[in-house]
Amino acid sequence: xxxxxxxxxxxxxxxxxxxxxxxxxxxxxxxxxxxxxxxxxxxxxxxxxxxxxxxxxxxxxxxxxxxxxxxxxxxxxxxxxxxxxxxxxxxxxxxxxxxxxxxxxxxxxxxxxxxxxxxxxxxxxxxxxxxxxxxxxxxxxxxxxxxxxxxxxxxxxxxxxxxxxxxxxxxxxxxxxxxxxxxxxxxxxxxxxxxxxxxxxxxxxxxxxxxxxxxxxxxxxxxxxxxxxxxxxxxxxxxxxxxxxxxxxxxxxxxxxxxxxxxxxxxxxxxxxxxxxxxxxxxxxxxxxxxxxxxxxxxxxxxxxxxxxxxxxxx
Amino acid sequence: xxxxxxxxxxxxxxxxxxxxxxxxxxxxxxxxxxxxxxxxxxxxxxxxxxxxxxxxxxxxxxxxxxxxxxxxxxxxxxxxxxxxxxxxxxxxxxxxxxxxxxxxxxxxxxxxxxxxxxxxxxxxxxxxxxxxxxxxxxxxxxxxxxxxxxxxxxxxxxxxxxxxxxxxxxxxxxxxxxxxxxxxxxxxxxxxxxxxxxxxxxxxxxxxxxxxxxxxxxxxxxxxxxxxxxxxxxxxxxxxxxxxxxxxxxxxxxxxxxxxxxxxxxxxxxxxxxxxxxxxxxxxxxxxxxxxxxxxxxxxx
Numbered sequence: 001x002x003x004x005x006x007x008x009x010x011x012x013x014x015x016x017x018x019x020x021x022x023x024x025x026x027x028x029x030x031x032x033x034x035x036x037x038x039x040x041x042x043x044x045x046x047x048x049x050x051x052x053x054x055x056x057x058x059x060x061x062x063x064x065x066x067x068x069x070x071x072x073x074x075x076x077x078x079x080x081x082x083x084x085x086x087x088x089x090x091x092x093x094x095x096x097x098x099x100x101x102x103x104x105x106x107x108x109x110x111x112x113x114x115x116x117x118x119x120x121x122x123x124x125x126x127x128x129x130x131x132x133x134x135x136x137x138x139x140x141x142x143x144x145x146x147x148x149x150x151x152x153x154x155x156x157x158x159x160x161x162x163x164x165x166x167x168x169x170x171x172x173x174x175x176x177x178x179x180x181x182x183x184x185x186x187x188x189x190x191x192x193x194x195x196x197x198x199x200x201x202x203x204x205x206x207x208x209x210x211x212x213x214x215x216x217x218x219x220x221x222x223x224x225x226x227x228x229x230x231x232x233x234x235x236x237x238x239x240x241x242x243x244x245x246x247x248x249x250x251x252x253x254x255x256x257x258x259x260x261x262x263x264x265x266x267x268x269x270x271x272x273x274x275x276x277x278x279x280x281x282x283x284x285x286x287x288x289x290x291x292x293x294x295x296x297x298x299x300x301x302x303x304x305x306x307x308x309x310x311x312x313x314x315x
Numbered sequence: 316x317x318x319x320x321x322x323x324x325x326x327x328x329x330x331x332x333x334x335x336x337x338x339x340x341x342x343x344x345x346x347x348x349x350x351x352x353x354x355x356x357x358x359x360x361x362x363x364x365x366x367x368x369x370x371x372x373x374x375x376x377x378x379x380x381x382x383x384x385x386x387x388x389x390x391x392x393x394x395x396x397x398x399x400x401x402x403x404x405x406x407x408x409x410x411x412x413x414x415x416x417x418x419x420x421x422x423x424x425x426x427x428x429x430x431x432x433x434x435x436x437x438x439x440x441x442x443x444x445x446x447x448x449x450x451x452x453x454x455x456x457x458x459x460x461x462x463x464x465x466x467x468x469x470x471x472x473x474x475x476x477x478x479x480x481x482x483x484x485x486x487x488x489x490x491x492x493x494x495x496x497x498x499x500x501x502x503x504x505x506x507x508x509x510x511x512x513x514x515x516x517x518x519x520x521x522x523x524x525x526x527x528x529x530x531x532x533x534x535x536x537x538x539x540x541x542x543x544x545x546x547x548x549x550x551x552x553x554x555x556x557x558x559x560x561x562x563x564x565x566x567x568x569x570x571x572x573x574x575x576x577x578x579x580x581x582x583x584x585x586x587x588x589x590x591x592x593x594x595x596x597x598x599x600x601x602x603x604x605x606x607x608x609x610x611x612x613x614x615x616x
Binding site for chain 1 (some may be wrong): 344350359405406409413414415416417418419420421423424425426427428429430431432435537539545546552555559585587589593594596597600601604605606
């Protein structure tokens with residue numbers, strides 16, 4: 001069983017969507033794409049390596065603030081800030097993860113919640129006099145791509161979803177590699193993986209750093225889209241939504257896309273129940289988990305090199 | 316020195332409240348290995364129910380204030396305990412035995428649900444507690460005058476914690492809870508009704524949490540529908556700090572966190588007090604990965 005036809009159909013729908021959507025829905029789809037980007041980056045650690053990170057918004061924030069500061073203070077072009085934003089988020093993640101990565105699951109969960117709260121409080125308190133306090137940073141300039149100014153929603157749409165496509169290919173390749181297999185063993189049973197000679201701490205750190213760096217890159221896109229950023233956009237609730245998206249997805253990239261739509265797109269459709277919207281959202285979270293505790297689309301089992309006796313050896 | 320003493324007592328009073336809420340987290344975790352993120356919102360429900368009982372039902376007008384407060388405490392404890400049991404039935408029992416993280420997400424959903432239900436019922440504004448409830452006397456302790464309400468809050472939470480400890484350590488039902496926490500499968504083989512034990516845990520934890528919400532209302536004089544998040548997060552931090560699943564640990568963690576926060580607020584800066592609390596948590600976990608009173612287990616869950 002392969003999911004290739006599903007992917008192709010999805011790609012066609014995504015590519016054609018803005019042609020039939022009005023400006024408002026295109027904007028909503030840009031936000032869905034941004035969350036997809038973030039969820040895919042969280043999936044590297046949570047879905048593939050089983051690292052309980054409920055503070056992903058912290059790394060997203062580091063990326064977005066790096067972009068905003070480099071752009072407004074040093075006048076770098078937005079696309080040039082993408083690399084430093086990813087690097088800053090990755091390095092920050094590496095520094096904070098080094099002493100805590102060995103913690104048991106739930107302890108790691110609470111520590112990452114602590115990190116996202118500390119980052120938020122630091123941003124509100126205008127740390128280093130650069131983050132603008134509770135108001136955040138505004139006046140970020142529009143991104144220019146080889147002389148081509150990205151202004152309209154539809155341009156952002158193709159930018160964001162293009163990046164989603166690129167990251168899916170990248171992480172798919174990663175998942176098939178030796179690195180991805182190691183992460184999978186660690187997720188299944190890290191004691192056994194350690195026993196088999198897998199450097200569990202090293203791989204976990206690498207997955208954590210990579211996921212965080214990618215969230216930092218998503219932060220650049222977010223800053224470029226919003227043109228203004230504030231600490232409240234990176235609170236614990238954002239981390240919770242990302243966490244829920246990845247858990248509901250079951251850990252596969254296609255699952256991430258479907259569940260990101262359920263979590264970010266559906267509440268948008270519920271706008272007319274504005275008052276009760278979050279109530280329904282909370283209820284939906286419970287119902288979805290009870291309905292599919294194993295996730296929407298768990299990754300398909302891999303074909304390992306060892307052939308089944310009847311099948312004979314296949315290349 | 317006087318400021319230090321004041322902050323210390325302040326921290327102990329708030330820490331007592333954290334500890335009461337932390338007990339709910341730690342008991343549920345001990346038995347189900349589940350982080351009940353909705354616990355903080357049960358605490359908020361306690362605060363709001365207390366206000367409704369006092370203000371709308373005018374209990375305080377009928378009974379003498381002290382008796383009224385006591386009666387409200389019991390009723391709030393009971394009502395929130397019932398909500399806790401219903402929550403377990405609806406949101407957690409269907410996920411028992413499933414992927415542990417699915418249950419965590421279900422708990423987060425329950426938390427969002429409760430928070431918004433409170434907002435829809437009561438509205439988003441801040442509510443003020445009737446201030447005649449606040450005991451208005453000061454005690455002279457070692458030459459420092461201390462507001463009586465702090466001592467009462469601390470005394471009430473310590474009394475509740477001691478009662479719970481006695482219940483867990485000395486009664487048959489307490490033994491059943493301890494046995495289930497160690498090994499639910501073996502407990503079932505020994506004739507313990509595990510479902511009943513879990514229901515009991517969801518009676519006690521939320522009951523205590525609801526009472527803690529009422530205490531916060533009386534202590535600070537005002538409540539709002541989002542308070543469950545910050546208190547819940549702090550209390551959960553306290554439970555982890557002490558070693559989750561461990562009841563004396565939750566008490567110790569709560570008091571320690573309260574004192575740390577109060578001292579940070581007094582000596583560092585009010586705006587950074589939450590950050591300091593989390594920083595202390597991270598540092599302690601780096602040194603002792605299973606919390607202060609946590610057992611030394613293998614790193615794998």
